[in-house]
Amino acid sequence: MTEKKEYKVIGTRPIRHDGVDKVTGRALYGADFQMTGLLHGRVLRSPHAHARIVSIDTSRAEAYPGVKGVATAQDLPDAEDRIADLGEGAVNLKYLCDNILASDKVLYQGHAVAAVAATSPHIAEEACTLIDVEYEVLPPVLEVRQAMEADAPLLHETLKTTSMGETADEPSNVASHIQHQLGDPEKGFAEADIVVERDFVTGTVHQGYIEPHNATAHFNQDGQLTIWCSTQGAFTVREQVAEILQYPISKIKVVPMEIGGGFGGKISVYIKPVAALLAKKTGKPVKVLMNRADVFEGTGPTPASYVRVKMGATKEGKITAAEAYLAFEGGAYPGAPVGPGAMCIFAPYNIENVVIDGYDVVVNKPKTAPYRAPGAPNAAFGSETVVDELAEKLGIDPLEFRLLNGAKEGDRRADGPVHPRIGCIETVETAKAHPHYTAPNGQKHHGRGVASGYWFNIGLESSVTINVNSDGTINLIEGSTDIGGTRSSIAMQAAEVLGIPAESVNPSVVDTNSVGYTAVTGGSRTTYATGYAAYEAAQDVKRKMIARAAKLWEVDEANVQFADGEFSCINGKEEQISFRDLCGRLGQTGGPVVGSGTVNPGGAGGAYATHIVDVAVDEETGKVEILRYTAVQDAGRAIHPSYVEGQIQGGAVQGIGWALNEEYIYNDEGTMTNASFLDYRMPTCLDLPMIDAVIVEVPNPGHPYGVRGVGEVPIVPPMAAIANAIYDAIGIRMTELPMSPDRLLKAMGKI
C-alpha cells in the first residue's frame, strides 16, 4: 500500500465555508431569488400517460386578469431530429425539446404541455386550468418487459434499436442494446459445481431532493438572457438552454444559486427554458417553481428494471462464470443508465468468463435522470443477492467468499479495461474485522446481511482561479455548485498546497461568465476534479510566488524553495519569508498574483463499498426494521472526513429507502398515485439507527492527494445487503424492490 503521507489541512475537519449562511437562513437558494417586476410562471401538465395532442387553446388563459403570457411548444424553435453535442454528451434534440414542452404527443402523466406567466403564482395556477387541451388518449406502456414485446404500443414511431453503431430496421421501444463479454461463459459455467440464477425487479424511485426545481429568467433589451436557478451544473444549463432555444451561449449567463439537493436529478433542464420563453414573451423576469407533485411527475426518476443474474462457482468458492441480463426503463425518451449498470455489476469480483447484455427501453413514465451511481444499484441488487446465495450454498462466510474472488489491481473488468489500484479487498477486510460483523446475531426474526458495490467515478473538466490577497488569504473562484460541502473540500486542497489554513481560503461558486468551463457536480467528481483544478491553480500561484520571492531576494527562481507555508532561499542568501508576508509585498514585486488551473483528468479511480446491516422482520405485518448499519468505503483520501462520512451515511439511507418503501405507484391508466412526500415514503430519522461510516483509504494514483469520488457508491450495496439480511432473518429471498410490508407478507405466504 502507498505510504500514508502527512498533511496539514487534508484530513482535518474545519467548519464549512458556507456554513454560517446555511444555518442562519441567509443562504440564497433558487426559489429565494427576488427581483423587481417579477412575474410567476406555472406549467400545465398532461393528465394522461400516453396521448396525442389534438389541439391546445390558450385563449381563455390569456384573457384571465393578471396573465401576462402563455407558452406552448409552438414557441420553441423547430427541433430537428438530430443529435446535438452538448459539451460532453450527445442527445437527440427533438427528444430534449419535446420533454420541455410536448409538441405532438404526451408520453407520461406530468409531461409539460403549456406554461403561464402571471402577476402571482396563484393566478398562474388558476390560468393553467383555463388552457383547453384536446387529447386523443393512447394505451400506455408502463413496464419494461411489456414495452419490449413485439406488439407493444410504440412511444416513438421513429425510434429503432441501436447496438454498437448498428441500427435495426423496424421501430421499437428498445432504444439500444449493449453487450460486454469476457472469456468463455459457457465453459465457465461448465466448470462450476454450483450455479445460481434468479430474476429481479426494481421499482421506479426518485432522488427525493427536498428543494423543488426552480428558475428565474430575464431577457435584457440587448438580448442578454440571465437565468438564476438551482442546478448541478451552470454550464450544462447554458448548453441545454442554448440548444433548445437555438440561442448563442455568449448571450446566456447562468447564475447558480445555492442548491437544495440533486443526487443527479438537477442536471437535466425542465423549467429553465420555459422560464426563458416566458421572459421573452412578457419582457419581464419570470420565476417558475415546481411544486412537489411536479417534481415527482415531471422530472426524471431513476428507472424501474428487470434484471436476471446467473453465477457459477466451484466447491472451493471460486466464481467461474457470470451472466447478466439488464433491461432498464428509460422513461419517455431513451437514456436509461443501463451502461453504468453493466459496467458495475460484477466489478467487485475477478471473474474470467462473463457476458452482460443491457437494454435501454422507453415506457410511458417521466424520462429518467441520473440518480446517485445511476444503474449500479439496480444491477447490484441482483448480483449481490446471487453472490450471497452462492456463498450460503457453499457454506462459506459471505465476506470470505468476497475475499476469495475480490477484484484487485490488474484484474480485468467485465467491460474490458483493467483495474488500476483499487480498494475492493480492503473494504471487505475492514468490514469482516468490524465489531458489527463479529457481534452476536441469533435472535429470532433478526438477520444480518452484507453486500459490496462499485462505482467507477468520473473526471471531466473543471476550472479554478485563485486570486491572492495582500493579507495572505486567497479567493478561490470555482464553477462547481456546492451540494454537500465541496467549497471546503476544494478549498482545503488549495490550502494544503500553499501551506495556509483552510480558513484562509474564500471559495466562491460563480456564474458561467466568471469562471472557466466546469462540468456538473455529479459522478462523484467535484472533490476529485475541481479539487484537482484547485490543486493546479494553487501550484500556479506557488510558482508565481516563488518568482516574486526570487525577485525580492534578487536570486534565481531555482534557488527559492517553498515548504510549510514558507519561502526560503536555498543557495547563498539566508532569506526566508512566509506566504502571508510575501502576499503583502506583491505590489512592489510586480502586481497581483492570479493562479489558474484547468483539468480534464482520466484517472478518477473507482470506489468500492461493503455494507453490513442487521434487520428485524415483523412476521405478522411484514415490516422490516433497520437495527444496525455499518458502511465501509474506500475514499482514496478523505479530504474532509466529516463530509465523506456524510456522503456515506446519506447514500446508505437513500439505499435503505429504496430497499424498503420507495417506489412510484401507478394505476392502470399510468397515473402516479403517490406523488407526495406523504405517500412516496422516504425514511425519516425515526426509521433509522446511527449509520456507522468507516473510511478506508487506498489512495487513487490518478489524483495528487489520492482522492476518489465518494458520493455515489454508498447507494449501491444497501438493497442487496438488506435483502440478504431479510433472508437471514426469515429464510426467504426477496427479489423485488421495494421490499415493502405487503411484498414480505406475500412472500411469507401470509396473504
Added chain:
Amino acid sequence: MQDFSYVAAQTLSEAVALLDENGEKARILAGGTDLIVNVREGRRDVDLMIDVKSVPEVNVLDYDANTGLTLGAAVECYKIYAVDAICDAYPGLIDATKIIGGTAIQGRAGVGGNLCNASPAADCIPPLIVLNTTCVIAGPNGERELPVEQFCTAPGQTALENGEMLVSLKIPAPASNSSSFYLRFIPRNEMDIAVVGAGASVTLDDAKETIVSARIALAAVAPTPLFAEEASTLLAGREVSDAAIDDAAQAAQAIARPISDMRGTAEQRTHLVGVLTRRALNGAIQRIRD
C-alpha cells in the same frame, strides 16, 4: 390555490350564522392541517374559511374523574397529551394524538378537526368510538348530540347539516379496571397515513381475568371508520385468552371492506385487521394489568 374569504369568528353564534349564511362552500378552520391542504390541492371547493380558534366553546379542555372529558373541537393535539390526567384516563386517544402527522402538525391539528375531515383512515376516530364519545353539534336550531360512530357518513362527508359545526366531544369517565389502546400499521415509523388502524377499549373484572366489556373500532378498511360491534360484544363475559382475542380479531376481519390503493392492498389490509385487533386488545389489557 383558489381564492376565498377569511373571517375570524369570535363567538359560537357568529360562526354558526356565517356557516348558515354561506352554505356548503363555507368551512370551519381550526388547525387547518387538512383543510388548507385539501383546498390547495383542489380536493375541497371553499369560498369562506371561518376561523373558530377564538371561540371559547371549541377551546374547552375539561377533565373530571367523575364526569369525564369535554374536548373542544379546536383543541390541538399537543395540549391534550400535555395533561397527565387525560393521558391516564384515555391512553387510546393519546396514542392517536401522538402519531397524527409530526410534532409540527400536532401543534395545530386537533381531534375535532381529524373527525370533521372524515377520512376513513383518521387515527383519532377509532379511539373516540371505543371510548363511547358523543359529538356536541351547534347549528341554527341550537345544539344536538350524536354518537361519534354515526358522525362520518362517507369519505370526507359527515352528518353535519348545513349551518352546523362540531363544538366539542364528550367522553365518559373511564370505568375502573378499564383501559384503551390504539395502533395503526404504517410502513414507516411516523408521518404516514394508516394502512389499517385499530382501537380497543376493554373493561376487566376485579380479578383482571374476565372481560366485562370491550369495544373495537377500525380505520382505513371501509368508507368510514367502523365500530366492530360483533367483535366487541362477543368478548363480553369471556376470559382473557388468545382464543377470545382471536375470535374478536376474526369478527373484526369479517366486517372489513378494504380497497387497494397506494397505501396498501385489500388483502394486506384484511390480514392486518386481524393482527392489529389482537395487538390493540392485548395492549389495552396489558395497560389494565400494569
Added chain:
Amino acid sequence: MPTVVIPPLMRKFTGGEANITLPGATVREVIDNLESRHPGIKARLCEEDRLKPGIAIYINGLLSRGSLLERVDADAEIHFLPAIGGGVAEPSN
C-alpha cells in the same frame, strides 16, 4: 503496436476475433488500419469525422476525451465501449 479490443457486437467484422494488434499513433490511424483489415467496421464506430454518439474510447483503462485525435502508445490497449448514458458523463442524456 496498440491492441484493439473488439466489442462483442462487432466481432462479426473480425470473424470472431476479440483482440487485434495493429499499427497507429492516434486513434484515427488505428481505426483506419482496422478498417483496411476488416472493411465495414469504421462505419459502426464513426460518422463523418468523429466517433458515433453512444460510443466511447478507453485507452489503457482510462476514458479518452480527445476521441480520434488522441495519441496512443505503442503498447496501448484500446477499448470501444458503449458511452455511459443516463447522464453520468453526458450532462443531458
Added chain:
Amino acid sequence: MARKSHVQTTINGETVEFLCESRQSLLEVLRDELYLTGAKEGCNNGNCGACSVILDGRLVNSCLVLGVETEGKSVETIEGLADPDKLHPIQDAFLENAALQCGICTPGFIMSAKALLDSNPNPTEHEIRYWLAGNLCRCTGYDKIVKAVMDAAKETSA
C-alpha cells in the same frame, strides 16, 4: 383580483405589518412579502418540515398556516435565532457536527430542534428522532443531525 387583508403580527420580536390574500400561507408571506426566505418550501403539505417556524411558542409548518391567521400572534423564524455576534448553540452544533450538506432542510431542522429543546432540554436519542420525524433530510441520513441536537442539548442544559 383577490382582495388583500392588513395583518399586524410580531416576527422575531419586531412588530410587522403586511398585506396578504387569504389564500397566502404564512410561508408565502414570510418569503414573498417579507423576504424572510430562510423558511423553505419542500412539499407545501406538511410532510417535510422545511418551512418549520415557531408560532406563539409552538412548532408549526408555516405552509399550513394562513398569513391572515397570524394577526396578533408571535412568529419566530430562523432569521431571528442568532444574536448579531453569536450563533445559537444549535446552529453552532450543526456546523461543528457537519450536520448539513445541501442545507435546504437546515433552517427547518434547527427551528424544530429549538422547539424540542425549549420543551425538553435533555431529550434521549429516541425522543429527538421522534420529534424530528416531521423534518425530512435527504442528504445526511440524519446521523449527524441527531448528534448535533444531542450536542446542543448538552450545551444549552449545561
